[in-house]
Amino acid sequence: MNNRPFKARLGANENVFGPSPRAIAAMQEASADQWMYGDPESHDLRAALAAHHAIRPENIVVGEGIDGLLCYLVRLVIEQGDAVVTSDGAYPTFNYHVAGFGGVLHKVPYRDDHEDPRALFRKAAEVGAKLVYLANPDNPMGTWHKGADIVAAMEDLPADTLFILDEAYVEFAPEGTSATVDIEDPRLIRMRTFSKAYGLAGARVGYALGAEPLITAFNKIRNHFGMNRAAQIGALAALEDVAYLAQTVGNVTAARNRIAAIAQANGLSALPSATNFVAVDCGGDGDFARRVLSELVARGVFVRMPFVAPQDRCIRISAGRPEDLNLLETALPAALTAARS
Incomplete structure (x- = not known):
């Protein structure tokens, strides 16, 4: 879509915190x-x-x-x-x-x-x-x-x-x-x-x-x-490695909370999640959510979304490292503005 490496890979529900050493x-x-x-x-x-x-x-x-x-x-x-x-x-x-x-x-x-x-x-x-x-x-x-x-x-x-x-x-x-x-x-x-x-x-x-x-x-x-x-x-x-698993779960919980806070700051709502990703309700229909997704991808932030209405009103954002979520926080306002226009 953009022929460039993504700056933040937040679409595949991978564990970016990596496996146990x-x-x-x-x-x-x-x-x-x-x-x-x-x-x-x-x-x-x-x-x-x-x-x-x-x-x-x-x-x-x-x-x-x-x-x-x-x-x-x-x-x-x-x-x-x-x-x-x-x-x-x-x-x-x-x-x-x-x-x-x-x-x-x-x-x-x-x-x-x-x-x-x-x-x-x-x-x-x-x-x-x-x-x-x-x-x-x-x-x-x-x-x-x-x-x-x-x-x-x-x-x-x-x-x-x-x-x-x-x-x-x-x-x-x-x-x-x-x-x-x-x-x-x-x-x-x-x-x-x-x-x-x-x-x-x-x-x-x-x-x-x-x-x-x-x-x-x-x-x-x-x-x-x-x-x-x-x-x-x-x-x-x-x-x-039970201790490392607990550390990862803590990192993912913190990332989910950060994604929800970023969504709220932009007038969106995050669904409660028990996974390593968050579904964010974009507040419109599937076409609008697809525009938001496209604009995020154009800015180097890889996310995905559900395929079927009415769930396709959401985009799905995987738990990321702080630096990944910093990029999301910067890109999301511009992506929403572009999608609305």
Whole structure:
């Protein structure tokens, strides 16, 4: 669009504060052994994750980010013509996988800028869905539900529908956001990642938590050497560095507060967020928000926005370093003036 490097990269929901120094050091040390394949079972990482979540390794599958795991899951479950339910405007990559394997998407609208679990589950019953997808906290809006409310809504989940709960951002969320469900409950599979709070988006490490029969079924179709050695080793070191994770969460909280303050100073409102980004309501329709986005990009500040109305009245700004947000603070008033004219 502008054929120049961005001055501030605030559009991809990356963790600009970076991974733990211990993770970086571990990956650097592992570089000499890259001639070997990675462990196809991700044994050490799964064992550490099992201890972290107080479950068995048999309830965990590690894969190439949540995107890769969603692809495997759709391949495992969906045949041509099978119904799948999601929210209109929710994570589009899941939709691509469903379409790629011949599934038929049925969508329900957001409610008050939140995904609506009861409406999703009712739609699943209506269309006989094999899968239903919900992210908590949500992308692209950053809103969230209490985990207990998600569990209560599961009363409406059809017995033969598998619920995919994407918890990619849960480390940034208030306590009680994660859904507490028996790990052997066959109705639910939960997705987690090292891309966000742990700062390893480029390493592509995600994992799923679920009932042992479902997790074991991934072995039929997954790429057994899809996880590279350095990624496994880096994720393990990142998981162990609890203090650095807490520091990152603090940095992200401060950045969210700063983004909200910048928005307010410019007459805009920021939606409450439990992620590493903030959806900022531009106060108009989607066309106006797109003009604001375009003007920010023209000034070297990369942001994105939701794709579906009425959520597209917002732009989505990732948590940045102080220097990144200084650039946003300088660029936003001029971008708004240009968009309004």
